[in-house]
Amino acid sequence: MRKQLSMMANLLCLGCLLSAFIWYTFEESLEFHRPLPQRSASKPSELCKGCKEAIDKVKKLYNQTWKKQEENYHRFRLQLNINCNGSNNGIITQENTPVGSKIVCDKDRTVIPVTPVLFKAFIKENPFSKKRWDTCSVVGSGGILTNSGCGKIIDSADFVFRCNLPPLENEFKNDVGIKTNLVTANPTIFINKYGSLTGRRRPFADSLHQYGNSLLLFPCFSFGFSRGVCQRAVYAIEDMKIPIQPIFLNPLYLERLVKFWKSQGLKEYRPSTGLYITSLALELCETVHLYGFWPFSNHPDRLFPLTNHYYDNVPYNARVHSMPNEFYHWVQLHNKGVLKLHLGDCKSGQV
Template sequence: MEITNHSAPQIEEMRALAYKSWTANRDGVLKFRQQLEEYKASVMNTILTQNNTKPGQQVRYSLNRDALANITSEIFNFLPKESPFSKVRFPKCSVVGGSGILVNSKCGESIDGADFIFRCNLPDLKGFEMDVGRKSNLTTLNTISIIAKRYNFMQTMSDSKKFIRKLQGFHGYLWMPLFGLKSGLSYSMRVARLVHLSKDIPNLKLIIGNPEHFVAVQDFWRTKFLSTRISTGLYVVTLALSLCDETNLYGFWPFSRDLNLRPLKYHYYDDLDGPLSVHSLTEEFSTMLMMHKDGLLRIHLDQCT
């Protein structure tokens, strides 16, 4: 995942993009949304609600399509009556990834200046506010990579308390894929119960991703020659493009060196070596870069001023 594996012209092209003036393509964004509609990837179906789901209904897991799960009465009670995104659009959004390119970026103020802020996979904010900001409106929670690795599958009271303390730094919505992998349902339910019942996170509401929407978005991107499972980051970018007039990306950079060939950490907030092999982040980034060129979204690769 070294940027030195890329040719000098490619590096120069990305560096030039970081400084080139950018113009939003409103018509292009509308066309993109129409294409999503054609693949049943409408923002209307993003989450499970009491309007689009019934107790006793069976749903397919997004990553185990041959397996079915029941919408129990408990799960049904987790769901909002209707989607909070069905009737809203935001003028300007920030989508914040976790790349080490954010270190010393001083992008916090720019990120927080948006009307709606998406954050991926419950990142650390405390201590990094100058570079990544402090506000949040929708934060994703990947139960496989986060709950399993950082919170010991939520097995003990200590794990739960540690998790709740982390959540207290976030506001808005906590999006989680309850029906991602069948093997993850049991500990994902522990998380859902905890978030739904806790009185210590009054500013955060649980929303459960619709597995059919994830599959629809996956199918859409396969038409764009992305054959591997899409990352949470690309999924959230897709959601932002559905909801926002202007989408700004920060912390999306899959390489271990920046544009000046200085070494980077994979995440700005930990020492993780690299991504899951199930994703092709370089291909995803190349796709986002083309969308940046076309004015559909704006990628920030340099320091913010």
């Protein structure tokens, strides 16, 4: 009997150690590490299907010598402001969404009543009202940023937008910078990476420290199921006293934005994070610089392979987003002098 109890105790201890090891391994796996870069030219057989033709088309369209065209810029900015008005209506606030009102999700049309609990999570006033910046960097997460050396020039802007909680520290800092004034967080990140925030929230909270006291923009009201996980994210930020400021994207703004871009010839199911952030930046900033926007899996110069993101190779959902079509619109706006699209390495001056 004593021998059996001893064996059970040993098994129990072994189980505890195994559980601890699994959890430690899981937490370690949450860290991002840059995929190994490949800078040599690709053979024709290694290029993605249709990429050579598409890249050649972009290089013919893309104007290397860029100059801001004030008339084109102000015309496009006015169109955005009239049709979308992101500078005033892009964010849900306690001023524009009072207790007792209803939020209609822009995709599945779920109606969400604004309760006192939900209302408390809204920022009191619009952080963009009557504010403008001279220069803004909008930083995508494309693999084109790998070894680009663009970190310092990105950080030199007055306001820096970033997409979907990207890693900035350690080996990434030189290429993407670290300054952040606004960073977005898609609810699917909370679901897929942080287990819907139903368990331990420390890894999520720790990941936010690199963004300092920036604005954290949630597009939480496109689908009804997103509300719960977004509220848990807000609770985690409050409970752990993270200095970041959560704000919610207004679904009415997204609806208007989709209609506007359809009128510009962009017909897709859902705008990407880069699309709505760049649109917002064009209303708020005098000069907008885009970095990390490149939808192809080969570099524009020597055609060597690129990972989808500078920190991983997870593909985007092509059934939902149309990245090449969005990108061609950025090229057109670049050529018109409305914004500056950076496709080269900053360290070599090819920006």
